[in-house]
Amino acid sequence: MKIALAQINPTVGDFAGNANKILEFAARAEGLGVDLVVFPELAVCGYPPADFLEKASFLARAEQVVVELAGWTAVAGRPAILCGTVMASRASAGKQVRNVAAMLDGGRVSFVQQKMLLPFYDVFDEQRYFEPAVEQTLVCLRGEPLAITICEDAWNDKGFWPRQMYPVDPVERLMEKWESQPQDLVGMPKVILNISASPYWQGKPQVRQSMLGALARRHGAFVAMTNQVGGNDSLVFDGSSLAIRPDGEVVARAAAFAEDLVVFDTEDGAAVAAEAEVDEVAAxxxxxxxxxxxxxxxxxxxxxxxxxxxxxxxxxxxxxxxxxxxxxxxxxxxxxxxxxxxxxxxxxxxxxxxxxxxxxxxxxxxxxxxxxxxxxxxxxxxxxxxxxxxxxxxxxxxxxxxxxxxxxxxxxxxxxxxxxxxxxxxxxxxxxxxxxxxxxxxxxxxxxxxxxxxxxxxxxxxxxxxxxxxxxxxxxxxxxDSLPPYDVLDPILEAYVERYCSAEQIASEQGVDVGLVKSVLQLVERSEYKRQQAAPVLKVTRKSFGMGRRFPIAVKVQV
Known part of the structure; x- marks a missing residue:
């Protein structure tokens, strides 16, 4: 199967603009003769939509746009579209919204995969809004099975992480179902697709590639991720979409920090993409x-x-x-x-x-x-x-x-x-x-x-x-006059603000006086009221000031 990864920059709430962008990239992919074009998580409405998800009109507009996009696929010979969107929940209790990957083919919504793992840490707040999927299923496109996952669903591989965040691994479940496929499908290449809105922080693209490579090797599958690109409020999405063959080699790689369209073929997987340049300052x-x-x-x-x-x-x-x-x-x-x-x-x-x-x-x-x-x-x-x-x-x-x-x-x-x-x-x-x-x-x-x-x-x-x-x-x-030299101060701050290390641990690791460390940490604690009134901060490290770091203002902390 020939698959295009369409790395686009959506805007939250801009349904018309996002839909036009999806159709533009779908048309470009059609010209390349692909079977399927894959767009990022919540590409239809933009990510993260936050409390817009509590507005019925927002959900209704998203579902209307998906139907309109499906109409584009009604023309014979056009590729199917896999895109992220929101849909109303079908459950009678619980959250009212689903985060889904919708397969658009033959002029209709032919399949919907619901996100199972809803992150609720750092900048993520998805459990506030979404109903988690109970089960995942494979889908067949052009007679070939596909395993579809949404962002976090691919981030719980027990073979990669020393500690799993969730008790269930959606990819593992999908691969178990793959093994139970009819005999005539068993010989086909395994394909795991992941649509993502994975924000950037320093070093994350390398972690992402290592994780997906481990996933490909473990399951003997092609693994392809389409990631959102662009800035939305404090978050910056780097794109860096990629396709990895079963031996862990990257066969297609999209640009970092720019919209892009890349194609790979599961039948040959011969072309190996060049290694991404790792220059953290430039990134x-x-x-x-x-x-x-x-x-x-x-x-x-x-x-x-x-x-x-x-x-x-x-x-x-x-x-x-x-x-x-x-x-x-x-x-x-x-x-x-x-x-x-x-x-x-x-x-x-x-x-x-x-x-x-x-x-x-x-x-x-x-x-x-x-x-x-x-x-x-x-x-x-x-x-x-x-x-x-x-x-x-x-x-x-x-x-x-x-x-x-x-x-x-x-x-x-x-x-x-x-x-x-x-x-x-x-x-x-x-x-x-x-x-x-x-x-x-x-x-x-x-x-x-x-x-x-x-x-x-x-x-x-x-x-x-x-x-x-x-x-x-x-x-x-x-x-x-007021602060230690920055080459002394910054490592202390990084350890405390980004890694939550104690004063004693910082002093021991960095070979600095514990009294100096405690005086710095007291400055940090006394300044929370300022930070909560600050302008939005562009996040480029693991832990930035803003919605991903939540502390009370009125406290008495022993540092």
Whole structure:
């Protein structure tokens, strides 16, 4: 059987746009003479639809679109379509919605496979909405049996994972049914199809390929996964769809972070795809660019604003923005005070020139002075401190939002994960904006990404990369006045925030003083109220701030 994997970028709720995209890729696949074209999980309605699933009108529209798409397959010679969608439950009790893979063939919905394993961890919340399947069945297409699974259904192989998440393995059940097929079908190649909406995090494409390869070898089957691509809110889907033959070799591989259509044939499986390039910095860059582009585009905007301080964080965000939406759609705004060095202002100008973006300078010395004058009767007798320091980013945030309202441009925040972890950021100040582009990127990784930007030519000024980081909110301020050096801080934060290690475990593993570790962890715990008011964070690591990391604000924690 000749099968096409159609890796598309759907938008949640855009039924017309998603349907047109499905038909466009189906027509391209038809031209390649395939028997079946496979689309991602919930391709019809977009993933994740969240509480839209509780609206009857949303379900009705999804089911109507599936019937319309099935009509395309009524023409003789056209391939069948396998696509993910939502359907109303047939059960009299329990959840009212099913997450399904619908086979469209001969002008009708010829088969429906319901998702069995519903993830309820990290960013996934599927048990909130969906009814789990009780059983899985094989389907025959053009006289050949197929085992169809949906995303998580293929992620419970006891031969790969040291601990299974679920007591049942849908793939194993399907393979048991394969062995009981009529004798004339036994000799046919086994084919396991998986439609996915599997979000990206650093290293996940490699895990995904290893897991699917182990699945292929264990069951002696072709395993093919079509994964969604694109950004939806905080999540970025990398695509990286692939087909693997029974010996574990990849025979077809789709692009990463782009729509694509690839074909494989179960009769020969001879062509072996080239190994995917593993450059985690380049992959993270691509994820951030795609996530930013789709967030802006899918929210109905085209232009963005970035406050340019002359520091490395805002420089990296500006570079990502240019790659995502084009230099003509990026406005950089410098807002210096008396504490901003001339070098930082020059670096911001140089960056804007190198990127080719519009740059506006709005000095806020006078506004800052006026704020202090208004507050002077209440601040009298106190020393210059945190309140005065935070006034500056809050003035900047107000000006950026005024420009956003006036010109219809989204503000991109520039805080990194190290700052968000420790609270080294100003609520209603530098945290103001629509999207935290690098909110899941540790400071040390910010430097690596900046060097990646400069791999061909100097875009981010080397002065910006080489100078000691500073918020420049008081004379001669450095980040190390308040925080450990980032090469010490970031491994502590990664262990605590992403892996939930204890202070003692971190100190032992990293060879650092346990008192220092505990002081860092206390900063993390005291800053939860800030993070829960932050802009959505693009997820690029295993554990990002946002819906995948849920902690209460009002707590007393012994670190």
């Amino acid at each position: 993270m860059w691509s994820a951030l660019v795609l996530g930013t582009r789709d967030y802006v585009r899918k929210c109905g905007f085209s232009k963005v604003l970035v406050g340019l301080s002359g520091g490395i964080d805002s420089a990296l965000v500006a570079a990502i923005a240019v790659e995502a939406v084009g230099k003509e759609n990026v406005i950089g705004v410098g807002m210096p005070t008396e504490y901003s060095s001339l070098g930082s202002i020059d670096d911001a100008r140089k960056l804007a020139k190198g990127l080719g973006v519009r740059f506006e300078l709005l000095p806020i010395h006078d506004v800052f002075a006026q704020f202090q004058q208004v507050l002077q009767p209440l601040f009298a007798g106190t020393e210059f401190g945190l309140a005065e320091e935070n006034l500056q980013p809050r003035i900047r945030g107000t000006l950026l939002m005024a420009l956003s309202n006036k010109f219809g441009a989204l503000v991109l925040t520039t805080g990194n994960k190290s700052e968000m972890s420790t609270g080294y950021c100003t609520l209603y100040g530098d945290m103001v904006g629509a999207l935290a582009v690098i909110g899941d990127v540790m400071k040390t990784r910010v430097y690596a990404l900046s060097r990646h930007v400069n791999r061909v030519r100097e875009v981010i000024p080397w002065e910006t990369i080489s100078k000691p980081p500073s918020a420049e909110l008081r004379p001669e301020q450095l980040d190390t």
